[in-house]
Amino acid sequence: MDMKNRVIDNPFTLNEGQTIALKLTINDEQYELQVNPTIKLINLLRDHLNLIGPKVSCGIGRCGACSVFVDGVLVNACLLMAYQVNGKHITTIEGLVGVTIDEVQQAFLKEGGFQCGYCTSGMIMTVKSLLSTNPDPTEADIKEALAGNLCRCTGYGGIIRAIQSLAKSKVAVQE
Amino acid sequence: MKSNIVEKEGRVRPDGYSKVTGNLKYLTDLTFPNMLYGKVLRSPYPHAKIISINTDKAIKLPGVEAVLTYNDVPGMNRFGIIVADQPVLCEDKVRYIGDAVACVAAHSIQAAENALKLIEVIYEELPIIDSPEQALKPQAFKLHVGGNICHQAMFSEGNIQQAFEQCEAIVEETYEVPRQLHAYMETEGGVVVPENDGAITVYAGTQHGYRDRFQLSRILGLPEKMIRIVSSPMGGSFGGKDELNIQPYAALLALATKRPVKIHNSRTESFKTSIKRHPMKITVKTGTNRTGKILAHQVKIIADKGAYTTLGPAVLDFSIEHAAGPYIIPNIETEGVSVFTNNGVSGEFRGFGGNQITFALESQLDRLAELLQIDPIEIRKINLRKATDKGPLGQRIAPTDGAAQVLNGIQKLYEKTNKQYSNSQWKRYGTGIAIAMHGGGLGFGRLDSAGGRLSLNKEGQIEISFGFEECGQGLLSVIENLVVEEIGCSKEDVKIVIGDTAVVPSSGSITASRGTSVVWQSLQKLKDPFKQKILHHAGKMLHLPEQSLYLGPGGVWCFEKQAGPCLTYKECVEQLIDNTVETSFHFPVTPDAISGGHFLYSFGGVKVDVEVDLLTGKVKVLSIDHVVSAGPVISPHGYRGQIEGGGIMSLGYTLLEEAKMKDAQYVAQNFDSYLIPNIAEVPFETNVYAIEELYEGDSYGPRGVGEIGTIAITPAIVKAVHDAIGCWVSKLPISSEEILEHIESRGMLEWI
Ligand code: FES
Ligand code: FES
Numbered sequence: 001m002d003m004k005n006r007v008i009d010n011p012f013t014l015n016e017g018q019t020i021a022l023k024l025t026i027n028d029e030q031y032e033l034q035v036n037p038t039i040k041l042i043n044l045l046r047d048h049l050n051l052i053g054p055k056v057s058c059g060i061g062r063c064g065a066c067s068v069f070v071d072g073v074l075v076n077a078c079l080l081m082a083y084q085v086n087g088k089h090i091t092t093i094e095g096l097v098g099v100t101i102d103e104v105q106q107a108f109l110k111e112g113g114f115q116c117g118y119c120t121s122g123m124i125m126t127v128k129s130l131l132s133t134n135p136d137p138t139e140a141d142i143k144e145a146l147a148g149n150l151c152r153c154t155g156y157g158g159i160i161r162a163i164q165s166l167a168k169s170k171v172a173v174q175e
Numbered sequence: 176m177k178s179n180i181v182e183k184e185g186r187v188r189p190d191g192y193s194k195v196t197g198n199l200k201y202l203t204d205l206t207f208p209n210m211l212y213g214k215v216l217r218s219p220y221p222h223a224k225i226i227s228i229n230t231d232k233a234i235k236l237p238g239v240e241a242v243l244t245y246n247d248v249p250g251m252n253r254f255g256i257i258v259a260d261q262p263v264l265c266e267d268k269v270r271y272i273g274d275a276v277a278c279v280a281a282h283s284i285q286a287a288e289n290a291l292k293l294i295e296v297i298y299e300e301l302p303i304i305d306s307p308e309q310a311l312k313p314q315a316f317k318l319h320v321g322g323n324i325c326h327q328a329m330f331s332e333g334n335i336q337q338a339f340e341q342c343e344a345i346v347e348e349t350y351e352v353p354r355q356l357h358a359y360m361e362t363e364g365g366v367v368v369p370e371n372d373g374a375i376t377v378y379a380g381t382q383h384g385y386r387d388r389f390q391l392s393r394i395l396g397l398p399e400k401m402i403r404i405v406s407s408p409m410g411g412s413f414g415g416k417d418e419l420n421i422q423p424y425a426a427l428l429a430l431a432t433k434r435p436v437k438i439h440n441s442r443t444e445s446f447k448t449s450i451k452r453h454p455m456k457i458t459v460k461t462g463t464n465r466t467g468k469i470l471a472h473q474v475k476i477i478a479d480k481g482a483y484t485t486l487g488p489a490v491l492d493f494s495i496e497h498a499a500g501p502y503i504i505p506n507i508e509t510e511g512v513s514v515f516t517n518n519g520v521s522g523e524f525r526g527f528g529g530n531q532i533t534f535a536l537e538s539q540l541d542r543l544a545e546l547l548q549i550d551p552i553e554i555r556k557i558n559l560r561k562a563t564d565k566g567p568l569g570q571r572i573a574p575t576d577g578a579a580q581v582l583n584g585i586q587k588l589y590e591k592t593n594k595q596y597s598n599s600q601w602k603r604y605g606t607g608i609a610i611a612m613h614g615g616g617l618g619f620g621r622l623d624s625a626g627g628r629l630s631l632n633k634e635g636q637i638e639i640s641f642g643f644e645e646c647g648q649g650l651l652s653v654i655e656n657l658v659v660e661e662i663g664c665s666k667e668d669v670k671i672v673i674g675d676t677a678v679v680p681s682s683g684s685i686t687a688s689r690g691t692s693v694v695w696q697s698l699q700k701l702k703d704p705f706k707q708k709i710l711h712h713a714g715k716m717l718h719l720p721e722q723s724l725y726l727g728p729g730g731v732w733c734f735e736k737q738a739g740p741c742l743t744y745k746e747c748v749e750q751l752i753d754n755t756v757e758t759s760f761h762f763p764v765t766p767d768a769i770s771g772g773h774f775l776y777s778f779g780g781v782k783v784d785v786e787v788d789l790l791t792g793k794v795k796v797l798s799i800d801h802v803v804s805a806g807p808v809i810s811p812h813g814y815r816g817q818i819e820g821g822g823i824m825s826l827g828y829t830l831l832e833e834a835k836m837k838d839a840q841y842v843a844q845n846f847d848s849y850l851i852p853n854i855a856e857v858p859f860e861t862n863v864y865a866i867e868e869l870y871e872g873d874s875y876g877p878r879g880v881g882e883i884g885t886i887a888i889t890p891a892i893v894k895a896v897h898d899a900i901g902c903w904v905s906k907l908p909i910s911s912e913e914i915l916e917h918i919e920s921r922g923m924l925e926w927i
Binding site: 053112147 | 182185187188190191192193194195196197198199200201204206357358359360361362408409410411413441442646647648649811812813815816817819820821822823824826845846847851852853854855857859861
């Protein structure tokens with residue numbers, strides 16, 4: 001594993017002098033960083049670590065475009081301060097790809113679960129989170145799990161079909 | 176009838192992999208060395224005189240590199256697609272709360288924001304005009320030198336006065352439709368990078384790169400050839416990024432500081448400054464004979480233009496044109512006025528005035544059907560256009576059976592599945608249908624140039640270029656699929672070049688459902704000369720007659736030898752000098768000189784089922800079926816996505832969305848209070864049925880489907896609500912209060 005040491009100044013603040021130390025793991029890489037206490041997790045990821053997969057669309061926790069995992073739990077990265085994830089494991093969409101792309105990503109490709117793609121990384125993280133706890137979700141489960149992720153392009157049809165294709169194949173495998 | 180469009184096994188969008196992995200760099204994701212962050216100071220008042228602007232304190236703030244005002248605009252301090260009436264940076268007056276007064280570039284966003292607070296602007300507040308009715312009063316003050324009327328348009332045929340006298344049934348109503356936010360998930364933004372020789376590159380989303388270049392050239396006083404626009408990909412646009420947004424500010428700041436400048440609007444900034452769908456009040460009087468044949472139709476439209484023109488006149492013209500929709504009405508009089516106010520600017524939005532007017536028209540038909548006790552399908556049939564009828568403005572159009580095709584399709588669905596839900600004590604169910612006709616392209620008398628380029632590039636790729644942008648609509652798939660189909664190569668052979676004025680030909684704007692049409696028509700013109708050129712060359716190289724060769728996957732194939740290409744494209748291009756064919760043409764237009772009249776139309780029909788909750792007054796859409804007639808489907812996923820997504824966008828328009836203004840200030844400014852449909856609010860299954868047959872002899876190919884899925888949804892939902900509880904809604908979004916009042920007044924709740 002790479003050990004990354006960096007001092008991060010924040011383009012979002014004037015108090016350039018103040019920093020705090022952070023140790024965290026992002027997509028299986030360890031980072032030791034000096035960050036400004038006022039930086040948000042989403043800005044740390046996007047503006048400093050070049051992890052641009054998570055997006056900002058509302059900035060207030062209403063759209064899910066910034067969804068990432070913190071210790072495996074789905075969160076809105078626009079609502080967390082970087083210091084709140086000290087010592088934790090972060091996974092972004094970039095971390096989902098192993099040797100091949102994840103089955104959720106594959107399903108989105110096959111079923112046309114996106115158009116502009118701006119909501120897609122957040123959607124995929126959310127679907128991943130749903131299926132990891134509930135491999136065969138009902139309509140109500142899907143609606144509840146995805147209600148915090150907005151998509152303006154698809155009308156959700158392709159996204160629903162992508163989830164259903166995975167749920168169904170899981171059922172088939174179990175049988 | 177179920178969805179009949181299925182993606183061929185394994186076929187994915189060219190931009191798919193990069194989108195699902197999060198690797199695609201949108202233009203707002205770009206950073207450059209030495210980059211500064213820009214912010215724009217907007218007016219806090221909807222209407223005020225600017226007495227003075229003092230930037231002294233702001234420029235002294237550490238980290239701030241430039242603070243610019245109108246004095247620093249080297250060229251024309253105005254922009255606007257049709258009429259350049261919007262100040263880039265206001266000189267002496269602000270007319271709405273999005274008006275820009277100054278802009279700042281600094282080392283950090285925070286520094287830029289702090290600098291904005293230090294700019295001292297002294298305003299003298301002026302009274303506001305916050306409704307078109309107020310603006311039209313004779314004593315109203317003038318918002319622009321030319322007065323408060325931005326545009327007026329009309330169309331008439333026959334004699335409505337006489338015709339109304341003969342009518343057996345007349346319905347008159349005023350329909351009110353709200354201001355809608357595009358709500359593209361990627362807010363406006365990008366980076367402007369100064370280049371060595373005084374030129375700039377603008378990395379920012381737009382729907383017509385060349386037009387941005389033209390507008391920026393005027394503003395910056397910089398020759399067009401010194402401006403390069405990179406405008407693709409985008410995280411959605413829907414018409415909303417058609418007009419300039421942050422580009423002028425980032426460009427001015429980049430030129431002033433000689434450093435790259437990034438501006439990316441926050442959602443709140445986007446909300447305040449972006450254009451919206453025109454709010455309209457549409458008063459309609461429609462009369463029929465006893466059997467339901469419409470004899471007279473009178474329409475009056477008042478549109479709230481907001482402070483500036485942008486594409487407003489064209490939107491109003493479109494509403495006027497579509498006032499009769501797919502129906503033949505012998506006596507019609509339509510007039511419209513688009514009026515300046517101090518409200519937010521209204522402009523181009525998917526559907527382009529068609530949504531508003533079709534809601535009014537289809538609702539009139541439903542009300543008349545009720546009055547006359549005829550079936551809603553029947554009244555439409557009686558009035559429906561025939562394939563070779565003229566267009567709605569009396570202009571000749573490409574013959575099309577689309578209207579009948581979609582109405583028949585909807586009828587089948589309606590008869591099969593009507594009343595599939597049964598009412599319960601607290602819930603009522605209803606079904607509604609509606610159809611729509613929608614013009615593609617810009618219309619007669621408007622510069623609507625199209626074109627593309629095809630070449631075998633030095634890497635041995637078949638390179639296809641268009642001056643278009645990928646906003647998410649699926650243009651790249653359309654291009655790839657068509658090139659593979661028309662040329663015969665494989666998709667691995669294809670390289671698509673779009674969205675960069677340095678390398679693309681002019682194709683016109685990626686608006687008006689014209690993209691697919693232009694790509695297909697261009698390829699019809701390009702493919703034969705291209706094939707000839709390559710085959711001629713390959714024939715010489717192989718010492719074989721051209722006729723024995725054809726273009727196939729990976730290269731040039733011989734009919735004789737089927738094991739693989741005899742010459743790869745890479746080998747073929749080595750000695751090929753003349754490797755390019757290019758075409759430019761005008762988008763197909765009616766031969767009749769009727770301003771704005773379209774030639775190519777697509778058609779959409781919708782059937783919806785709704786549930787009305789008698790306790791909460793909430794309307795829930797349970798199913799949506801679309802029938803679309805727009806020619807062959809090129810990219811099934813893209814087609815379905817456009818229709819389904821467009822439908823849900825209009826579901827939002829009908830049930831949820833209103834960018835309300837109070838005293839010319841936006842009430843909502845983010846997704847906490849402006850609600851767009853989430854997954855819980857949409858039907859789980861939507862069916863899209865595509866009718867691909869074109870009228871016999873039609874040589875115009877597939878039509879774009881970016882808009883048609885949005886149009887008929889609203890009247891269908893409104894009719895379904897009526898079917899459920901007997902309430903005619905004429906004001907959008909449908910309000911629960913209105914529904915509850917109706918339920919109460921009818922005593923529909925058992926315990927009341
Ligand atoms: S950007 Fe975080 S939820 Fe919208
Ligand atoms: S694909 Fe564009 S917002 Fe979801």
